[in-house]
Structures are given as C-alpha cells and as structure tokens.
Amino acid sequence: xxxxxxxxxxxxxxxxxxxxxxxxxxxxxxxxxxxxxxxxxxxxxxxxxxxxxxxxxxxxxxxxxxxxxxxxxxxxxxxxxxxxxxxxxxxxxxxxxxxxxxxxxxxxxxxxx
Amino acid sequence: xxxxxxxxxxxxxxxxxxxxxxxxxxxxxxxxxxxxxxxxxxxxxxxxxxxxxxxxxxxxxxxxxxxxxxxxxxxxxxxxxxxxxxxxxxxxxxxxxxxxxxxxxxxxxxxxxxx
Numbered sequence: 001x002x003x004x005x006x007x008x009x010x011x012x013x014x015x016x017x018x019x020x021x022x023x024x025x026x027x028x029x030x031x032x033x034x035x036x037x038x039x040x041x042x043x044x045x046x047x048x049x050x051x052x053x054x055x056x057x058x059x060x061x062x063x064x065x066x067x068x069x070x071x072x073x074x075x076x077x078x079x080x081x082x083x084x085x086x087x088x089x090x091x092x093x094x095x096x097x098x099x100x101x102x103x104x105x106x107x108x109x110x111x112x113x
Numbered sequence: 114x115x116x117x118x119x120x121x122x123x124x125x126x127x128x129x130x131x132x133x134x135x136x137x138x139x140x141x142x143x144x145x146x147x148x149x150x151x152x153x154x155x156x157x158x159x160x161x162x163x164x165x166x167x168x169x170x171x172x173x174x175x176x177x178x179x180x181x182x183x184x185x186x187x188x189x190x191x192x193x194x195x196x197x198x199x200x201x202x203x204x205x206x207x208x209x210x211x212x213x214x215x216x217x218x219x220x221x222x223x224x225x226x227x228x
Contacts, residue, residue: 032215043119043206043219044157089156099145099210101217105156 002028004104006090012110013080021075021107023090030092033066033073038087038106047088048075080111116140117209119220126197127228133193134223136207142187143209147217148180150203157206163190197227 005024013019023033032051036044050057050066050073057064063076077084087106094100116139126132136146144165149157161182162170169182179201181193190209194201204224208217 034216036219041204041222041224043117043208043222046115046216046218049214049216094159099212099215099217100147100159100162102159103157 002026002092002094002102004090004092004102006088006104006107008105008107010108010110012112015081015111015113017080019077019080019084019109019111021088021090021109023073023075023104025071025092028092029068032093033064034091034101035062035064035073035075036089036091036103038089040087044089077109080109082111082113085109085111115211115214115216115218117207117218117220119207119223121223122221123224123226125226125228128198129196131193131195132197132225133191134205134207134225136190136192136209136220138188138209138218141209141211141213143211144187145210145212146184146190147208147210148182148190148192149206149208151206151222152203160192194225197225199227201225202227 003026034049035047038044048064050064061078065074087108089106090104091101094102118137120135146163148160151157160175163182163184165184171177184190206222208219
C-alpha cells in the first residue's frame, strides 16, 4: 500500500533563512502531489499542487520540486518568517481514486525571530 | 475563492447522543466531498468519500452505521455521529474537491468531545 514519509522531528530555523521540508513516498506513482499548511486546531490550507510531469513549481516564496525517480518532493520556503511556523503536510492522490488523497503525518516548522 | 465552511466548530455531547456536522462549499460546486478525522499529532485519516446523490464510500474499519453521511446537494454534505462514545472524541474535518483544479479545499474542522 501507499506509504508517505515526512520528517517527524520539528524543523527549527531562523527568520530569513530557507526552510526545506522533505516528502518521500513508496509503493505508488502518483499523478500529482500536494502540499498543505495546517495550524493547530484548524483544517489544512492548500498551498501548491505539482503534477507528475512537472519538476518544479513556484508560488511567491514557496517552491516545490517533484522527483518521480527518487519518489521524493521537496518543499522550500525562502526568506522564512515567524508567521510561516506551522505543520506542513504532503499529500498524494490515492491509488483508489484520482480525487482522493493520502496524507503524510506532516512536519512542524518553527521559525524564530 | 474555494471556501469551505464547517459547522459547528466545537461540540460537546453526552455519551449515547447523536451529533450532526455540516460541511458547505460556499463558492463552488463539489460533486465529491471527503470526511477525515485527526487525532493529536497524527495525520488526517480519511473516513469516507461522499458523492452527491449517491451513497458514501467508507474506508476500511469505518462503521457506516455509526458515521452517517448525506451529500444532498452540490454544496452540502453532513456527517452524523450516532450513539456517540468517548472514543469518538476527535477533530473532524471535511473537504470539497474542486475538479477544475484537482484540489481539495478543507473546512476549519469540528472538535467533538463526548463526555
């Protein structure tokens, strides 16, 4: 079955630095991969979607890469700010349905001033 | 655009009672909605897929008679937790699928506490 791995340890960085989060997956070839942000006690907020035929996608300070050979996606936040502190979830389409997602456990990012 | 609301945001109920949670897509139509539950420090676990006008598809291990789902219109899905028990206490989150962008947009979640 599908398996998604995100670093369970929190990532602590200083304001202004680039944060890089990793998402690895096995036993599947997703048609697309998504990144979401989740704040405590709130639902996830969609950030970026990258398709299997795309290697990189950018949105403002965010950049996502997708390596289907390594089965890995990297999520970068440049010029990080304390407001970027949150848990970031990686999700890929489930093998049982195109619109259905399987989520990783997420990585908490803490940006200190 | 792509706003999903969920109501109520918090609910406390007694064991044995039923609780209904509403999920609405406010500015787009969603033929497919999803219901998740999330325990502290855990990932979102898909409970069921709700398709407008048809029966919901439940994930393995989710009791369909306990978690009743109704997707009556293209903008509304409801989840009813029947005969709630303390172990049903959790954070329930819905999402609506926007086919135009292949993206799920999530509601703010409902914190259910069963005493």
